Amino acid sequence: MASVKVAVRVRPFNQRELDLEAKLIIQMQGNRTGILNCKANARDESIRYKEFTFDYSYWSHNKESPNFVSQEQVYNDLGTEVVDCAFQGYNGCVFAYGQTGSGKTFTMMGSPEEQGLIPRVCKSIFDRMVENSMKGTTHRVSVSYLEIYQEKVADLLKGHNSAVRVREHPKKGPYVEGLTTLIVTNYEQILECITRGNANRTTAATNMNDVSSRSHAIFTITFVQAGYCNGIPSETVSKIHLVDLAGSERADATGSTGKRLKEGAHINKSLVTLGSVISSLAELCSEPSGYRRSFFIPYRDSVLTWLLKDSLGGNSKTIMIATISPADCNYAESLSTLRYANRAKNIINKPTINEDPNVKLIRELREEISKLRALMFNEHRSDMLAKIHEKEAREKELTEEWTSKWREAQAILREQTALGLRKAGPGVVLDSDRPHLVAIDDDPLSTGVTLYHLKVNINYIIICLIKERCIRGTFGKRIASLPYLY
Numbered sequence: 001m002a003s004v005k006v007a008v009r010v011r012p013f014n015q016r017e018l019d020l021e022a023k024l025i026i027q028m029q030g031n032r033t034g035i036l037n038c039k040a041n042a043r044d045e046s047i048r049y050k051e052f053t054f055d056y057s058y059w060s061h062n063k064e065s066p067n068f069v070s071q072e073q074v075y076n077d078l079g080t081e082v083v084d085c086a087f088q089g090y091n092g093c094v095f096a097y098g099q100t101g102s103g104k105t106f107t108m109m110g111s112p113e114e115q116g117l118i119p120r121v122c123k124s125i126f127d128r129m130v131e132n133s134m135k136g137t138t139h140r141v142s143v144s145y146l147e148i149y150q151e152k153v154a155d156l157l158k159g160h161n162s163a164v165r166v167r168e169h170p171k172k173g174p175y176v177e178g179l180t181t182l183i184v185t186n187y188e189q190i191l192e193c194i195t196r197g198n199a200n201r202t203t204a205a206t207n208m209n210d211v212s213s214r215s216h217a218i219f220t221i222t223f224v225q226a227g228y229c230n231g232i233p234s235e236t237v238s239k240i241h242l243v244d245l246a247g248s249e250r251a252d253a254t255g256s257t258g259k260r261l262k263e264g265a266h267i268n269k270s271l272v273t274l275g276s277v278i279s280s281l282a283e284l285c286s287e288p289s290g291y292r293r294s295f296f297i298p299y300r301d302s303v304l305t306w307l308l309k310d311s312l313g314g315n316s317k318t319i320m321i322a323t324i325s326p327a328d329c330n331y332a333e334s335l336s337t338l339r340y341a342n343r344a345k346n347i348i349n350k351p352t353i354n355e356d357p358n359v360k361l362i363r364e365l366r367e368e369i370s371k372l373r374a375l376m377f378n379e380h381r382s383d384m385l386a387k388i389h390e391k392e393a394r395e396k397e398l399t400e401e402w403t404s405k406w407r408e409a410q411a412i413l414r415e416q417t418a419l420g421l422r423k424a425g426p427g428v429v430l431d432s433d434r435p436h437l438v439a440i441d442d443d444p445l446s447t448g449v450t451l452y453h454l455k456v457n458i459n460y461i462i463i464c465l466i467k468e469r470c471i472r473g474t475f476g477k478r479i480a481s482l483p484y485l486y
């Protein structure tokens, strides 16, 4: 069990707020955040000033302050937890929520000079992978990047207009059908994916932000870690969702009309549903265990909550970052964000280590065998020997199967890395001048690309195309497309 961790961050005044000579209404001390209502003339202090306690309250308003919290500190507190999640085999999720222009994209993505959480998390994952590889562990990292714009999902690694559909697998839950999943082998490649995806995101200028994200964006890292631990195979798969939500907004504050107003309605639909999901979960989790009524959680009322189902009340360690403006003119929005964040604190998730099912079976068999051996030794039960032998044979068979699959996957990855072969959007990039054929495979469970070496000095080739598989030449040009060609 793990509560959703909540951090609140306040940004500097923006130009609009400076022009309006806005007053500073946010105060932070330790992990407490206070908000002052300048307009209320009531004597009752509880109406004028409201205070909330979070896991972290980040003062990023002015660099001169001794309490100033930089991008680096946000990463040290929150990003390292996400990286730990990946290496321990847990799913993780960070989502940034707040008013338009309050600093969500700055916190998640940042700028080239002041990188945000996403690039820092990616960098750290690859740095730690290098360290762990020395100990014999192997890793596979793949990424996908999607946006939800007006309740429709687009594949950001394919292009802005690449619509894809959300479906629900009976066991694995919601997923996006046909979403591009690219294997990345170093930080530069992952950065390339982020840059490509960001360029495809829907943005527009509003009164609150010159480059306002009009969509919800989910960058997902799938991290597989495999190797031997104390002589036993170990393999974990973690999914890390890094989410930059579109701004929660009021039409009058953002100057929305026409298309922007329609966008706002859709953005709000997702955020309102997110709010309902958070409220229902918070209520559910605050009931004493054993007395919990069956609550309906409206995950399917919006694409966003449907896709983030596991991150909210499910199998994930989740962090919410609520970003707020420091200015009095945004009092209502900031108070609403703080209340939203305050509710999210009560959500309790149930993260578990995502172990490969075969590896889990091997581990369990070994445990059973040790127990049976101890029992046999203590109680002189010779009848157990046959049972032990049977379990040992099964365990050996599974271990051999797993080891050969693992070695094969390692060899393919090594070969592709050595040749600089990788899937890039609809094509592949290959930095090699050796003759070859490349098969592009859309199966997300495979490495995505398969390389066929051609022996030099062979004048003709026979190609047998397996159903629906397409073989392309060096420059991605289709050289044969018949189902069977002899």
Ligand SMILES: Nc1ncnc2c1ncn2[C@@H]1O[C@H](COP(=O)(O)OP(=O)(O)OP(=O)(O)O)[C@@H](O)[C@H]1O
Pocket (backbone or CB within 6 Å): 010, 011, 012, 014, 060, 098, 099, 100, 101, 102, 103, 104, 105, 106, 107, 209, 211, 212, 213, 214, 245, 246, 247, 248, 323
């Ligand atoms: N902590 C911060 N320190 C310095 N500048 C910041 C900070 N937070 C936000 N900004 C600046 O404020 C502006 C708006 O921030 P940002 O684009 O991150 O907002 P947003 O919440 O993502 O908005 P939207 O919902 O419209 O996309 C940007 O110019 C950004 O650089």
